[in-house]
Amino acid sequence: VTMSSFFKKNAVSKSNCPRCGLGSHCSAPRMKVAGKGGQRILVIGDSPSALDDDKGAFYRDSTGRRLKQELRHLGISLRDDCWYVPAVRCRPALNSKGEAGEVSTAHITNCRPYIQGIIKELRPEKILLLGETALHSYYDDRNKQCTSMFKMAGMQIWDSTYNTWVFPIWSTALIEKKKHDTLLFSEYKRCLKRAIHTEVQPFEKKWNPTYKLRNFKKAIKALTNCLRNDTLIAIDYETTGLDMYKAGHSTASFAWANDEGSWAVPVQHPYWNPKQQEEIYALVQKILKKRKIKKIVQGINFEYPWTKQQMKAEPRGFIWDTQLATHIIDNRTGVTGLKFQCFVRWGIEDYDKISGKYIKSNSKTGFNDMLKMPVDALLEYNALDSLYTYELYKEQQEQLVGTELDAYHFMHNGAIVMCEMSFNGIRIKESFYLKQKKLLEQERDDLIDLINTSDEATQYTRQRGGNFDYNSPKDLQIMLFKVLKLKSRKETKTGHSVDAEVLQKIDIELTRNIIAVRKLNKMIGTYVDGFLKHTHDGMMHPSFSLARARSFRSSSQSPNFQNVPKRDPKAKRITRSGMVPRDGRVLGEMDFSGAEISTSCYYHKDPTFIKYQTEGGGDMHNDACSHILLNEKDTKMPKPLRQCTKGVWTFSQFYGSYYVSCAKQGWEEYPLCVEKDGSPCQVKGMDIGDWMKQKYGSYKGFENHLKKFQSIFWDEWFTVYTEWKDKVCRDYERDGFVETFLGFKFKGYMDSKQCTNYPIQGTSFHLLVYTAVQFLKECRKQGLETLIVGQVHDSLILDIPLEEIDDVKRILSTIVGNLHEVFKWMDFPMGLDLEISKSYEQGGSFASMEPLEL
DNA sequence: ACGATCAGCGCG
DNA sequence: AAACGTGCTGATCGT
Numbered sequence: 001v002t003m004s005s006f007f008k009k010n011a012v013s014k015s016n017c018p019r020c021g022l023g024s025h026c027s028a029p030r031m032k033v034a035g036k037g038g039q040r041i042l043v044i045g046d047s048p049s050a051l052d053d054d055k056g057a058f059y060r061d062s063t064g065r066r067l068k069q070e071l072r073h074l075g076i077s078l079r080d081d082c083w084y085v086p087a088v089r090c091r092p093a094l095n096s097k098g099e100a101g102e103v104s105t106a107h108i109t110n111c112r113p114y115i116q117g118i119i120k121e122l123r124p125e126k127i128l129l130l131g132e133t134a135l136h137s138y139y140d141d142r143n144k145q146c147t148s149m150f151k152m153a154g155m156q157i158w159d160s161t162y163n164t165w166v167f168p169i170w171s172t173a174l175i176e177k178k179k180h181d182t183l184l185f186s187e188y189k190r191c192l193k194r195a196i197h198t199e200v201q202p203f204e205k206k207w208n209p210t211y212k213l214r215n216f217k218k219a220i221k222a223l224t225n226c227l228r229n230d231t232l233i234a235i236d237y238e239t240t241g242l243d244m245y246k247a248g249h250s251t252a253s254f255a256w257a258n259d260e261g262s263w264a265v266p267v268q269h270p271y272w273n274p275k276q277q278e279e280i281y282a283l284v285q286k287i288l289k290k291r292k293i294k295k296i297v298q299g300i301n302f303e304y305p306w307t308k309q310q311m312k313a314e315p316r317g318f319i320w321d322t323q324l325a326t327h328i329i330d331n332r333t334g335v336t337g338l339k340f341q342c343f344v345r346w347g348i349e350d351y352d353k354i355s356g357k358y359i360k361s362n363s364k365t366g367f368n369d370m371l372k373m374p375v376d377a378l379l380e381y382n383a384l385d386s387l388y389t390y391e392l393y394k395e396q397q398e399q400l401v402g403t404e405l406d407a408y409h410f411m412h413n414g415a416i417v418m419c420e421m422s423f424n425g426i427r428i429k430e431s432f433y434l435k436q437k438k439l440l441e442q443e444r445d446d447l448i449d450l451i452n453t454s455d456e457a458t459q460y461t462r463q464r465g466g467n468f469d470y471n472s473p474k475d476l477q478i479m480l481f482k483v484l485k486l487k488s489r490k491e492t493k494t495g496h497s498v499d500a501e502v503l504q505k506i507d508i509e510l511t512r513n514i515i516a517v518r519k520l521n522k523m524i525g526t527y528v529d530g531f532l533k534h535t536h537d538g539m540m541h542p543s544f545s546l547a548r549a550r551s552f553r554s555s556s557q558s559p560n561f562q563n564v565p566k567r568d569p570k571a572k573r574i575t576r577s578g579m580v581p582r583d584g585r586v587l588g589e590m591d592f593s594g595a596e597i598s599t600s601c602y603y604h605k606d607p608t609f610i611k612y613q614t615e616g617g618g619d620m621h622n623d624a625c626s627h628i629l630l631n632e633k634d635t636k637m638p639k640p641l642r643q644c645t646k647g648v649w650t651f652s653q654f655y656g657s658y659y660v661s662c663a664k665q666g667w668e669e670y671p672l673c674v675e676k677d678g679s680p681c682q683v684k685g686m687d688i689g690d691w692m693k694q695k696y697g698s699y700k701g702f703e704n705h706l707k708k709f710q711s712i713f714w715d716e717w718f719t720v721y722t723e724w725k726d727k728v729c730r731d732y733e734r735d736g737f738v739e740t741f742l743g744f745k746f747k748g749y750m751d752s753k754q755c756t757n758y759p760i761q762g763t764s765f766h767l768l769v770y771t772a773v774q775f776l777k778e779c780r781k782q783g784l785e786t787l788i789v790g791q792v793h794d795s796l797i798l799d800i801p802l803e804e805i806d807d808v809k810r811i812l813s814t815i816v817g818n819l820h821e822v823f824k825w826m827d828f829p830m831g832l833d834l835e836i837s838k839s840y841e842q843g844g845s846f847a848s849m850e851p852l853e854l
Numbered sequence: 855a856c857g858a859t860c861a862g863c864g865c866g
Numbered sequence: 867a868a869a870c871g872t873g874c875t876g877a878t879c880g881t
Contacts, residue, residue: 144857180867363856472877473861492861499862522863526874551871553866560873563865571864596866596870655869757870761866793866793871 020110022090028056029090033118039081041196042124043067044115046133046171047088047103058086063173067130070172070189074196083122087115087137108137119162127164128195131171138166142349145340150749151332154191158203160347165203167195170749186733187749205346207391208257210383212376213265216276222263223283226256227290233258234296234322234390235288237306238382240370241361243558244302244309245425245536251310252370254284255382257390264383271375284311291316298338298389299323300412301543304419322389324415325396327547328408332748336547342388345395355381403743410742411546414769417776418544418554421788424799425541426561426846428531432578437528440574444520447513456510459483470514471521473498480506519571527575530559540579544791546769550754552744552762553793562792564846576847581799581840588786588805589849590812591795592768593831599764600654602741602826604724608717614828621645627709628666629683629692638681640673641688656753659710663703667692725756741825742766765793767819767830772796774815782807797846802839805852809834813854 023029031048034057051061059067059078068078078084088111092101115137119127129135132149139146142161146152152168159166169191170184178184213219226233233256240249250268257263266272267280287293288307297303300321307315326336334340342348352359358373370378400408451457451470460468460475460483469475476498480486486506488496500518503511534540542561544554556562564579565571581587592598594613601610611617618634625645626635637645648666671689673681680687686694696702714722729752732738737745740759744766750758772788775796779786786804790797800808812832820826834852838844 360856469877474877494860497861518862522875525876526864530874549872553871555872556865557873560865563863563873565864567865575864652869655871657869658867661868751867753868753870761871765866795866 031089033085035083037083040125041082043084044134046131048091053091067172087134129168158347208261211263212379232294236386244306255386257386262383262387264379285313288313294319296320296393322392324547407743424787425539426789428535429578551758553765579846587837588798595764595794604721606720659706663706
């Protein structure tokens with residue numbers, strides 16, 4: 001009787017895990033913790049492999065050997081110094097392909113009690129969570145924000161429940177599986193090294209007291225004292241909602257924290273009578289307006305405009321945003337929340353347990369139940385928020401030094417300008433959108449009728465039962481690939497794709513109608529409705545955040561101002577015509593020409609590339625086009641083909657695409673290129689489609705041609721660019737981060753494309769930030785009334801009084817023209833384009849912008 | 855009823 | 867292995 005058959009026989013009868021059943025097929029179910037734990041390190045891995053199962057113990061496979069080897073390099077023996085255990089103790093069932101199947105949430109949940117039991121029993125000093133299964137096992141029942149290794153890997157987290165330090169680390173099995181990914185491996189080694197080499201002490205922190213100001217006299221005294229004596233405080237509001245421009249909101253309470261403690265006071269709250277409310281409100285206003293009281297906030301995008309709009313106070317001395325600082329320290333997504341920071345830094349869980357349900361706003365009304373919360377809970381929560389913000393600030397002062405601190409200050413100035421432009425807002429003609437909405441809905445409903453009464457819909461109902469929902473990708477998949485028996489050409493994670501590209505290729509009346517309905521629904525739902533929802537008193541205030549994007553770009557929300565249609569003429573007209581200048585003004589838009597292309601040059605310094613990008617260096621897109629279609633250098637190509645090359649080749653390649661994708665796209669798109677009159681583009685006297693067939697024979701021939709061209713492009717044309725890319729990746733492998741000219745550091749796991757794309761994207765945007773900051777400064781200095789009302793990565797949208805157009809032109813030309821003097825790493829100037837609309841009185845709008853001579 | 859996730863689609 | 871980044875909507879699934 002072999003060991004494995006012995007276990008198989010006994011697996012079910014011995015099981016203590018009746019809910020799971022995973023053990024029933026295993027040779028070695030319910031593996032127990034192993035190792036001697038000499039250094040009190042507990043390693044929690046994912047789950048046993050088939051080989052582990054066969055051998056009857058965890059980490060007996062190549063993954064285990066790899067881990068042992070890496071630990072040995074760090075002077076640690078897995079057997080002697082650690083305890084180790086899989087988070088799911090039975091080998092996962094095989095999937096249909098015979099590979100190790102997925103571990104489910106249920107498996108993790110069922111095994112969790114054992115894991116928690118051994119932690120209590122062993123009381124480890126450090127816990128290494130090796131892989132996502134371990135991460136979920138450890139955190140899912142306590143904190144829903146600790147979800148992915150992309151976000152958590154490399155952190156050092158104090159756990160106040162088990163009094164231990166936790167180190168999430170990439171799964172060793174994943175490292176084994178992705179052997180070729182040297183960048184991931186380097187991250188893995190760094191995480192492991194940090195976990196092993198960090199000397200730990202039990203975490204202790206003494207927290208300042210919180211004061212809940214429920215007595216009016218005491219409240220006045222405390223506020224007055226703050227106003228007179230405080231020079232640095234963290235502030236926080238609890239409010240009835242997030243949309244500060246919507247009527248009917250109130251500031252339920254206000255809290256501030258300093259080195260001694262934190263205080264919270266009801267403000268526009270029925271706890272006080274109206275007269276008391278007035279007095280408190282006035283004092284809070286004075287604190288907000290006093291420049292000498294420096295303020296720290298968590299999320300300036302909210303606190304700053306709320307101060308202006310709801311507290312009717314000019315925000316002064318807002319010197320730090322802990323959210324922005326968190327983002328600068330760690331640019332990975334999902335780390336900036338105060339709750340999350342409290343959890344990972346100080347092991348604080350659930351301080352919003354009571355307040356949580358009151359804070360959640362009703363999705364229809366936009367109001368929450370803040371005023372219904374017991375005052376005591378409200379003040380405690382508010383005080384804690386400001387207290388934690390203050391403590392976070394203090395830790396960030398220690399953490400952010402050198403170039404990263406410079407980067408913070410640069411972004412802080414930018415953030416205030418973003419707040420100002422959001423506060424300014426853009427004028428909206430609501431009547432226009434209301435009217436468009438009706439027209440679009442009519443147009444859509446007619447199409448829906450056609451779809452619902454089509455033969456296909458009848459056939460669908462006859463075959464499958466139920467009605468065909470044109471809007472459901474699931475129904476559409478059934479319709480196209482089951483009922484109509486068409487062949488799927490593109491897959492998604494869970495099924496067959498039915499996106500516009502697929503529908504366009506199928507090209508029957510049904511798919512044409514669905515494409516049209518989708519476009520209309522997008523216009524109605526995302527844009528028209530979105531604009532109306534966020535417009536108050538004829539003004540819309542999109543928010544612009546600098547603390548979200550991994551690339552250190554901005555993002556925009558409520559509504560997103562950065563994705564309003566521009567390429568499709570009809571969509572452009574409908575969505576942009578209702579954005580208009582104020583009385584006696586025009587809308588203006590300045591944008592950098594080829595912002596990211598130029599910025600890439602500042603980094604890679606490729607002479608061939610720079611020559612293209614500067615005066616008289618030829619036209620890169622045309623030359624690539626000529627190579628791709630003719631295999632000739634420098635032949636002048638028809639404009640639409642050149643334009644097509646940008647998307648098919650140049651930009652794709654710069655973002656890291658490769659010849660096969662480019663070939664597929666080019667083989668489809670080039671033949672569709674037409675001249676202005678609608679006739680097919682001509683090459684050597686032939687239609688482009690016919691020419692390509694003749695020249696390359698088949699798709700495969702075209703692909704081979706692009707394979708060769710890719711080598712020419714990167715190894716002959718842009719050798720220096722290629723060398724730069726290699727160096728950036730090597731440096732990241734060595735250092736664990738990539739740094740920009742302005743001191744921003746990209747951290748966490750990145751693949752080679754991200755390593756080289758982020759600095760270009762980020763820096764390009766930062767030139768715009770600088771331009772916006774300088775422009776606002778200059779406008780104020782010169783007493784101009786021009787307003788910045790929006791921003792789209794490489795462009796600024798302005799609302800300009802007619803008489804200031806020339807001033808704006810001059811100021812912008814100066815600032816942008818001098819960028820390369822300010823930033824010495826710019827080898828040549830950034831290009832500038834300017835467009836303006838007609839005045840409001842002449843019907844000008846964001847839909848019709850005309851170039852302005854510079 | 856509500857959160858999470860996916861697919862789809864808009865922009866630079 | 868094979869295109870970077872973002873936000874919003876509606877459908878779907880699970881609690």
